[in-house]
Amino acid sequence: MGEKLVEVKNVTKHFMINKKQRLTAVSNVSFDIYKGETFGLVGESGCGKSTIGRLLMRLYETTAGEIFFQGENIHARKSKEKEKLLYRKMQMIFQDPYSSLNPRMTVSDIIAEGLDIHQLVKNKKERQEKIDQLLEIVGLKPEDRNRYPHEFSGGQRQRIGIARALALEPDFIIADEPISALDASIQAQIVNLLKELQEQRGLTYLFIAHDLAMVKYISDRVGVMYLGKLVELAESEELYEQPLHPYTKALLSAIPLPDPRLERTREKIILKGEIPSPIDPPTGCRFHPRCPVKKEICVRLEPEWTEVKEGHIVLCHLYQ
Template identity: 65%
Template sequence: MDKNVLLEVKNLTKHFQLSSNKTLRAVDDVSFYIRQGETLGLVGESGCGKSTVGRTLLQLYKPTSGVIRFAGETISDRTETKGHKAYTSQMQMIFQDPYSSLNPRMTVTDIISEGLITHRPNLAKKERQEKVMELLELVGLSRKQANRYPHEFSGGQRQRIGIARALAVEPSFIVADEPIAALDVSIQAQIVNLLMELQRQKKLTYLFIAHDLSMVKHISDRIAVMYLGQLIELASSEELYARPLHPYTEALLSAIPLPDPLQEQARERIVLQGEVPNPINPPSGCRFHTRCPKAIDICGMVTPVFTEVLPQHYVKCHLYGERGRNLDDNNKMVSV
């Protein structure tokens, strides 16, 4: 493993027991790593388990099984120890909804100060207040806004407050859980550009969870695609967009609007048939086979293996079961 790896996840599984005979398989056997200073984009349909992965990494959910290693140390459980406290100060989260994630009864100063009070209790009140002011300016807000309440801000401004709160304890890793989904399109680019600038300034590492595939490409170094609780493809941003291998990834990318009307008319739009299966009772074999236009007999019977079929390009698909046996000399898929 690369020594620059900050976060390593192996066989992460998170199931929710709904009743004595019903289990929601939110995340199943997910493995990946993120290097120091890198952004890994995580994409997929609603309900595929993206947010559950992020929350489990931060121990907001205790994993059912699997191993999470951060900065070389294994995080085994969520206990209120000094070790866990140090871990949570290094890993923070930016939430999707800038409205519900901020306490309406607290001022901006109080919201941002919470982490400082918990993790730096010896910090004098004056120093803490000055730190809050610095953070507000860092995320593009004014010191004069420090004593206002969340309802006095727009959605984009509230998300900036959420970013300042996450930065308060000086983390090295941030889970950005769809931080632009609830914002106007004109504001989304501002927030993404702010995150990228903060990453450069503070050498941050991101797990960036999102639906907007064009925005994910803009911010991410590598992109992982999830479907029904499992990772099905992982590659660099440029590689994934130029050469998607999994049929589900192809369908997702075909839905991205193109600015050129002629290109939009010329390209093939892949429309998936059927509904997303129930994660309580997922299909056998490949979980995508019930909607896959390229499914073959084995897909419904045997679970495919997450395989590196091109350099640093992994896919979980029977079409590439023998290390790229279905790729020609130009790395294009041949018929089966």
């Protein structure tokens, strides 16, 4: 697979609701992201995928476990210079292009904020040239630099967010549901832009989404999350053709097929019940209350990771 860029090892994140109750957003999650790849992370709303993105960016601190970037533990204490360098190499594209851009700042100031903080431009001329270059890279015009976010459409605002993320020339970008707030026609444009930038700049992505069809298109490997747990991990083609976990099978059965005849005849897996509360998760396998093929062991014992075939790992008693 090549060089590991990101290593997530047994990471857990709790949020305290009050003195007695805690919400387990992420529970004992481990995976690696290799240099130059796109790692997709999918699951229903509230499964913990966005929390993982924020843990990687150190917007949250881990409750337990370790996260390494280029071999360095990002949650360990470092010198100010090392901290600055780390933040330059990792950037984030946020879900909502309407709330992630400061409405009081011009596009120029939004994109150059990182450049100013890290003092990466020598003068105003160099600053403007860099901004204009970034705007053109993401498909906007240099004259857009003096406009404000409210003057742009959702797709254009997300392009501004991408330009901001590129300004510091990062190695790794976390895209936290970057297309979910956009129209379907614009979603494809943004995803194609991300793919082009990856090819041109050798970027590595963590692509967080709940649109399974889009994740298949952009990702090299995919991890599936359910109620704070990573339940399956495999190469994209392998996962979509041979899903193993009952939850993954249910998710994939919900993707509509373009051929109406095939769509009418194929079996859809309808999950019963609601997602349990992360404040009080079920015993044993977290999916067992909704699983159509659960066994007695699933209720009382938590499953362990099983590598069914090389690179295809699943958290399920059916394969142990």
